[in-house]
Amino acid sequence: MADVNRGNRPLSPHLQIYRKQLNSVTSIINRLTGISLLGGALLVVWWLMAAASSAEYFAFVDGLMTSVLGDIVMTLSLLALWYHALAGVRHLVWDMGFGLDPEASDKMGWGIIIGTVAFTFLTIIAI
Numbered sequence: 001m002a003d004v005n006r007g008n009r010p011l012s013p014h015l016q017i018y019r020k021q022l023n024s025v026t027s028i029i030n031r032l033t034g035i036s037l038l039g040g041a042l043l044v045v046w047w048l049m050a051a052a053s054s055a056e057y058f059a060f061v062d063g064l065m066t067s068v069l070g071d072i073v074m075t076l077s078l079l080a081l082w083y084h085a086l087a088g089v090r091h092l093v094w095d096m097g098f099g100l101d102p103e104a105s106d107k108m109g110w111g112i113i114i115g116t117v118a119f120t121f122l123t124i125i126a127i
Contacts, residue, residue, distance in 0.1 A: 022105075022106050022109040022110070023102075023105050023106070023109055025109075026087065026109045026112055026113070027087075029083065029087075030083070030084060030087040030088075033080035033081075033083045033084040033087075034084055036076075036077070036080045037077065037080050037081060037084060039077075040073070040074070040076075040077030040080065040081075043065070043073065043074075043077075046061060047061050047062065047065050050062070075120070075124065078120055078123055078124070079116060079117075079120045082115070082116045082119045082120050082123070083112065083116040086111070086112045086115050086116055086119075087112055090108045090109075090111075090112060093108070
């Protein structure tokens with residue numbers, strides 16, 4: 001028989017005490033960086049198409065891309081690229097059957113975060 005008092009019952013207790021895990025957060029960020037990389041790629045394609053169209057239009061688009069806002073967007077795209085690449089390597093390691101225990105998974109998660117910041121910083125310095 002259906003429970004007619006369904007709307008008056010409290011939510012499950014796990015919803016109040018749930019703590020996000022590093023593994024789930026890094027997985028969500030991996031998906032978000034994959035989507036955001038599409039936006040960065042579209043900006044680069046726009047810049048290349050402007051270069052192919054006319055000098056005036058290229059100067060306009062290049063001015064936007066090299067402005068402070070453009071530098072911020074490209075730096076965040078670089079950050080997303082490094083994060084997504086390192087998370088992809090972690091998934092390849094998992095696909096081989098390594099690092100599936102919680103301790104190794106947490107270490108790889110922190111490695112992705114630290115590696116992303118380090119590689120982004122090194123890339124900016126090298127450019």
